[in-house]
Structures are given as structure tokens and as C-alpha cells.
Amino acid sequence: MSSTNTTGTAKHKAGAFDIRNIIGLLLAIYGVILLLMGLFGDQARDRTGGVNANLWAGIVLLVVGGLFMLWARLKPILVPEHVEHDGDDADGHGHQTHGGGRPAH
Amino acid sequence: MANSLPALLAPRETLIQAGAVDYLILSIYFAFVLGIGFLARRQVSDSIDFFLSGRSLPAWVTGLAFISANLGAVEIMGMSATGAQIGIPTVHYFWVGAIPAMLFLGVVMMPFYYGSKVRSVPEFMLRRFGKPAHLVNAISFAVAQLLIAGVNLYLLGSIVHALLGWPMWVTLIVAAAIVLSYITLGGLSAAIYNEVLQFFVIVASLLPLTLIGLHRLGGWSGLEAKITAAAASAPPAAKVAPAAEQLHSWPGQALSGFDSPILSVVGIVFGLGFVLSFGYWTTNFVEVQRAMASDSISAARKTPIIGAFPKMFVPFLTIVPGMMAAVLVSEIGQLKNGGTPAGGSSGNGVTFNDSLLLLMRDVLPNGLLGLAITGLLAAFMAGMAANISAFNTVFSYDIWQEYVVKNRDDGYYLGVGRLATVAATLIAIFTASIAGGFSNVMDYLQTLFGFFNAPLFATFILGMFWKRMTPHAGWAGLVSGTLAAIGLWVASKFGGAFTLPGQGLAFVCASTAFIVDVAVSVAVTMFTRPKPASELVGLVYSETPVADRTDPLEHTYPWYRRTVPLALVALVMVIALNIAF
Numbered sequence: 001m002s003s004t005n006t007t008g009t010a011k012h013k014a015g016a017f018d019i020r021n022i023i024g025l026l027l028a029i030y031g032v033i034l035l036l037m038g039l040f041g042d043q044a045r046d047r048t049g050g051v052n053a054n055l056w057a058g059i060v061l062l063v064v065g066g067l068f069m070l071w072a073r074l075k076p077i078l079v080p081e082h083v084e085h086d087g088d089d090a091d092g093h094g095h096q097t098h099g100g101g102r103p104a105h
Numbered sequence: 106m107a108n109s110l111p112a113l114l115a116p117r118e119t120l121i122q123a124g125a126v127d128y129l130i131l132s133i134y135f136a137f138v139l140g141i142g143f144l145a146r147r148q149v150s151d152s153i154d155f156f157l158s159g160r161s162l163p164a165w166v167t168g169l170a171f172i173s174a175n176l177g178a179v180e181i182m183g184m185s186a187t188g189a190q191i192g193i194p195t196v197h198y199f200w201v202g203a204i205p206a207m208l209f210l211g212v213v214m215m216p217f218y219y220g221s222k223v224r225s226v227p228e229f230m231l232r233r234f235g236k237p238a239h240l241v242n243a244i245s246f247a248v249a250q251l252l253i254a255g256v257n258l259y260l261l262g263s264i265v266h267a268l269l270g271w272p273m274w275v276t277l278i279v280a281a282a283i284v285l286s287y288i289t290l291g292g293l294s295a296a297i298y299n300e301v302l303q304f305f306v307i308v309a310s311l312l313p314l315t316l317i318g319l320h321r322l323g324g325w326s327g328l329e330a331k332i333t334a335a336a337a338s339a340p341p342a343a344k345v346a347p348a349a350e351q352l353h354s355w356p357g358q359a360l361s362g363f364d365s366p367i368l369s370v371v372g373i374v375f376g377l378g379f380v381l382s383f384g385y386w387t388t389n390f391v392e393v394q395r396a397m398a399s400d401s402i403s404a405a406r407k408t409p410i411i412g413a414f415p416k417m418f419v420p421f422l423t424i425v426p427g428m429m430a431a432v433l434v435s436e437i438g439q440l441k442n443g444g445t446p447a448g449g450s451s452g453n454g455v456t457f458n459d460s461l462l463l464l465m466r467d468v469l470p471n472g473l474l475g476l477a478i479t480g481l482l483a484a485f486m487a488g489m490a491a492n493i494s495a496f497n498t499v500f501s502y503d504i505w506q507e508y509v510v511k512n513r514d515d516g517y518y519l520g521v522g523r524l525a526t527v528a529a530t531l532i533a534i535f536t537a538s539i540a541g542g543f544s545n546v547m548d549y550l551q552t553l554f555g556f557f558n559a560p561l562f563a564t565f566i567l568g569m570f571w572k573r574m575t576p577h578a579g580w581a582g583l584v585s586g587t588l589a590a591i592g593l594w595v596a597s598k599f600g601g602a603f604t605l606p607g608q609g610l611a612f613v614c615a616s617t618a619f620i621v622d623v624a625v626s627v628a629v630t631m632f633t634r635p636k637p638a639s640e641l642v643g644l645v646y647s648e649t650p651v652a653d654r655t656d657p658l659e660h661t662y663p664w665y666r667r668t669v670p671l672a673l674v675a676l677v678m679v680i681a682l683n684i685a686f
Contacts, residue, residue: 019298019301022302023302023305026134026137026306027309030133030476034476037470037471041126042470043470044469047317047467047468047469048317048320048468048470051320053317053469054473057476061309
């Protein structure tokens with residue numbers, strides 16, 4: 001991120017750094033691990049009262065993780081080429097800033 | 106300390122038997138968090154970015170981070186501990202003690218914070234009331250953060266103890282080292298990302314815990330039947346609340362400690378619902394900072410309101426497991442009946458703080474157990490890191506830069522901030538020992554909030570809406586409010602003047618602090634000179650142009666993206682929850 005003030009209209013997708021992709025990936029990895037534990041690991045049915053808890057939690061996590069990645073795919077976030085640090089001083093409260101105005105949304 | 110270090114760290118009987126897969130889940134989480142931190146850090150350019158990470162995030166992200174920043178010690182361990190002890194009335198911490206204040210913060214107060222771009226509460230004090238009030242507030246805020254960091258560290262240490270069985274003092278030092286490396290390795294520079302991740306990990310582990318627990322008890326009616334049976338058979342000496350009080354939210358005598366139902370309702374609504382909760386939510390910058398990172402006034406206002414929706418369902422993931430622990434976990438059952446079972450996460454006997462950990466041990470299979478441990482460790486670590494960073498901001502900018510060494514470059518103050526971080530972590534090891542002395546950390550936290558947040562809220566709300574309030578009234582009100590609360594607490598704890606069970610004492614202290622603060626502020630204002638109106642723009646409601654506190658695009662959004670309709674929906678839902686329980 002540089003603070004040089006360019007016109008800044010060019011935009012690119014947040015891609016892998018989109019928080020929805022990161023959430024989705026983490027949940028999906030956990031989903032796979034729990035799914036495998038549910039299929040092949042110790043199911044500890046005495047503790048869970050007879051439910052294969054790892055299996056079910058794994059499936060749900062995979063679905064939720066997938067939905068987050070789908071959401072990020074369908075509605076990508078556009079990042080302006082130039083990101084302001086502390087713009088938004090149009091109301092002039094006397095804070096010294098280096099950014100200037102914010103791009104209109 | 107005659108033992109050698111290897112002997113101390115030797116494998117021993119542990120509270121929780123974690124397997125390889127549990128540690129795998131834990132390490133994946135930390136790889137993610139530190140990886141994001143590393144990437145985010147390469148982009149940090151100056152101190153504003155460092156603390157607020159730019160104003161570019163959508164409201165749902167900051168809203169979840171807002172809740173997650175608070176989903177640490179207070180929520181998870183404190184709420185399950187209180188749930189195990191007194192049952193349903195604990196929900197008042199959410200439905201009375203949080204949601205209304207969060208909505209108020211979003212609708213009324215956020216425009217000032219976002220518009221005036223203050224980085225901390227003391228900075229607002231400085232601009233509204235000048236230096237004396239600023240210094241008083243900066244010091245009390247810094248002290249409060251150190252004490253609360255101690256609570257988080259203590260809980261973090263108790264989980265490490267439960268996993269590894271090391272002595273408590275060793276685990277406290279290890280846990281402090283973990284937090285310090287988390288901060289230095291850049292974990293905090295991506296705080297908002299981490300908090301959102303942490304939110305999902307916590308939900309992913311607590312939801313199965315609740316569902317499996319309910320399954321084992323035979324559903325909600327099974328839980329009610331078990332609690333009723335346990336309350337009926339409890340020995341009178343244990344003073345267990347009757348089942349009817351444990352299973353209904355109102356009038357909540359078990360929580361407030363008042364015998365009279367009317368006094369109890371008044372105590373909860375005024376003490377908890379108004380003073381403590383508004384004081385906490387509207388002036389707690391660890392949370393307010395999350396909203397400051399959003400991309401517009403509208404998103405900043407919606408941050409606490411969006412946060413209110415998950416917040417109102419958090420009780421089902423924290424209080425209900427606590428209630429289940431009291432009937433499913435034999436140690437907690439014994440404790441509730443006045444027994445003193447040995448063991449516990451601290452190693453010095455089971456306390457209510459252990460409810461959730463013990464329930465996890467008894468209910469979750471390895472795998473889900475690892476996820477649960479990850480969620481808890483992440484919450485306490487992020488919670489403590491947030492306290493330490495709030496301390497760091499206030500210490501380096503509000504105290505050091507303002508009163509000790511002035512006019513140096515940004516790099517100098519960042520360096521001071523780093524030293525403050527290390528010092529604060531070391532001090533937290535000692536404040537953690539104070540927290541360890543309370544069998545329920547919630548009692549301790551509410552007491553602290555009464556001392557520090559209640560008077561602050563009184564001064565804030567007066568200062569925002571009463572333009573005549575003078576600079577001298579600002580500091581005098583704060584000092585006298587805090588001293589009154591501490592004086593009352595000491596009189597009850599050590600002087601034996603009166604006693605209140607439950608958290609009634611904290612409610613009374615907070616209410617006293619609020620009333621004394623208002624009275625002193627009004628009295629002092631009558632005899633001192635107010636600031637000229639031109640210096641109050643953006644700081645006082647009547648002096649701030651409407652354009653400065655509204656978003657020009659707000660009316661173009663559909664209703665579900667506008668602040669006030671969203672707040673109304675949340676309000677209706679929380680009233681429905683109060684009626685249902």
C-alpha cells in the first residue's frame with residue numbers, strides 16, 4: 001500500500017485475501033479433518049450419546065465453508081488501486097492527514 | 106522452587122486428553138492467523154493503519170469482529186460459569202445488559218466517534234474537556250486494561266494447564282510468552298481478520314457441544330427436569346437457587362442477589378441494563394475501534410447493530426452449556442451442592458470457571474475437542490492481545506506523547522508502544538494472579554466495570570448532550586465517581602457495612618458511581634466556565650451539523666441496510682426472547 005495520491009480509479013479483485021475465501025478455506029479444511037475422524041477415527045459414542053458428532057460437524061463445516069467461497073466468487077470485492085489511509089477529512093475537524101478525499105462509493 | 110525445570114514440565118495426569126488430531130487443528134489455526142498477520146504487516150505504513158487498519162471494511166465484517174473482540178474471557182468462561190451457578194437469569198447480560206446498549210451505540214453515539222476520528226476514549230476526553238480529564242481517564246483506562254488482560258491471561262493459562270498439566274505459575278509465563286509472540290509476529294495487525302475467523306471457529310465448536318449435550322440430556326425438557334431434580338435435592342447449606350429461578354429470566358433474584366422481585370428487576374434494569382452495560386459498550390474502545398475500521402458512517406453505525414444479531418444468540422452457546430455442565434459433569438454438580446472437588450484447570454480445586462472445559466472433556470470426541478480448544482485459546486489470546494494493544498495506544502499516545510516526551514516522530518512513539526507491550530504483558534502475569542482468586546471471573550469483571558466504565562459513561566453522556574458542561578466538571582466527575590464505587594466496594598468487602606450475594610454489589614457500585622459522577626459534574630459546572638461553542642463542533646450533539654453525523658447515501662439503501670430499521674428489528678427480537686424465557 002503506498003500513500004502516493006494517484007487518480008485511483010483502476011480496481012482489482014481481492015481474490016485470495018478476500019476474508020470470505022479465508023474463512024471458507026479454514027472451515028473447509030476443518031470439515032475434511034472432522035469428516036475423516038468421523039469415518040475412520042475414534043467416534044467416542046459413549047461421550048456423545050451415540051451420535052457420530054465428528055462426521056456431522058465435518059459435513060456442516062464443509063457446506064458452510066463452500067458457501068463462503070461461493071459468495072466470494074459470485075460477488076467479488078473490488079479493491080481500488082490506491083487505498084486511502086486516513087482520508088475522509090472533508091468535514092475539516094483539524095486532523096492532519098496525508099490522504100485527501102476518499103473515493104466515492 | 107526446588108524442582109528443576111524438566112521435572113516441572115514432565116508429562117503428568119492432565120484434565121483434558123488431547124490427541125494428535127486436536128493439535129493438528131490447533132496448529133492449522135495458528136498457521137492461518139500468523140500467515141495473515143505476516144501479509145498484513147508488510148502493508149503497514151504508519152500508526153493510523155497500525156491501530157485501525159484503514160477504513161475499508163464492509164459492515165458485516167466489522168460487526169462480527171465487534172462481537173468477537175468481546176467474545177473472550179467475559180463471554181465464554183464467565184457466562185458458562187454463571188450459567189452453571191444460577192441458570193437462565195444469566196441471559197440478562199445479553200438481552201438487557203448488551204443489546205440495548207449496542208443499538209444505542211450504533212444509532213446515537215457512533216456518528217460522533219466516526220466523525221471526530223478519535224483513536225481512543227481519552228482522546229475524546231482531551232478534545233471535549235481538556236487535559237485534566239484526559240489524564241485522569243487515560244490512567245484509569247490503562248489500569249483497567251492491565252487488570253482485564255490479567256483475566257484473559259489467567260483463563261488462557263488455565264487451558265494450557267488443563268492440556269499439559271504444568272503448574273499454574275509456569276503456564277502463566279508460557280501463556281504470556283505466546284501472547285507476546287502473537288503480537289510481535291503481526292497477529293494483531295490483522296486483528297479484524299482473526300476475530301472474524303475466531304468467531305466461526307468458536308461457533309463451530311460450541312454449537313456441537315450444546316447440541317450433543319442436549320441430546321444426552323433428552324432435549325430442553327430433559328435439561329429442565331434434571332435442573333429441577335438437582336435443585337430439589339441440593340443441601341440447604343449450599344444455597345442453590347430454586348429451580349423456578351434457575352429456569353426463568355425474570356425477576357432474576359439469583360443474579361441480582363436481592364430478595365424482593367421488584368428491587369431485583371430495578372437492580373437489573375438500572376444497574377446492569379443501563380449503567381454497567383451502556384458504560385461498557387459505549388465507551389469500550391477495544392470494540393469501538395472495530396467500527397472505526399468500516400468504510401462509511403453508515404457502516405460504522407451498523408457495526409454494533411449487525412453485531413447485536415449474533416450477540417443475542419450467544420447465550421445458547423455459553424450459558425446453556427454451563428447449565429448442562431451443572432447436571433452432566435459430576436465435579437460441577439458437587440461444587441454446586443457445596444462440595445469442594447479436587448483438580449480443576451488451576452489444579453487448586455474445581456471452580457465454576459471450569460464448567461465449560463469439563464463439559465468438553467465429557468462430551469466431545471477428539472477432533473471436535475481440538476476445535477473447541479482452538480476456539481478457546483484463540484478467544485483468550487485475541488482478547489488479551491486487544492487489551493494490551495489498547496493499553497499500548499493509550500500509554501504511548503495519550504500519556505507518553507502528551508505529558509512526558511513531546512514532539513517526536515511517529516517511529517519514536519511506535520518504539521515506546523513496543524516497550525509498553527512487553528511491560529504490559531509482564532504486569533498481566535501479576536494481575537492474572539488477582540483474577541485467579543475469584544471463583545467466578547464474572548464477579549471480578551463486573552466489579553472492575555463498575556469502577557471504571559460506569560463513571561466514564563456518565564461523563565460521556567453528559568458531555569455529549571450538555572454543551573454547558575465545563576472542563577473541570579469533566580475530571581471532577583470521573584474522579585469522584587470512581588472513588589465512590591471503590592469506597593462502597595471496600596466498605597462491603599472489608600468493612601462489613603452490608604453484603605449482597607451474586608453480582609448485586611457490582612450493580613450497586615456501578616449505579617453509585619454513575620449518580621455521584623452526574624451530581625458532581627452538575628455541581629462543578631455551576632461554578633466553572635464552559636468551553637466556547639466553536640470548540641465543541643463534532644463533540645457535542647447540538648453543536649454538530651446534521652451533515653457531519655449522517656451518511657449522504659443512507660437513504661438510498663434498502664431498509665435492511667439502513668441503521669434505524671435494523672436496530673428496530675433487533676429490538677423486537679430481543680423483546681421476544683425476554684418474553685419466551
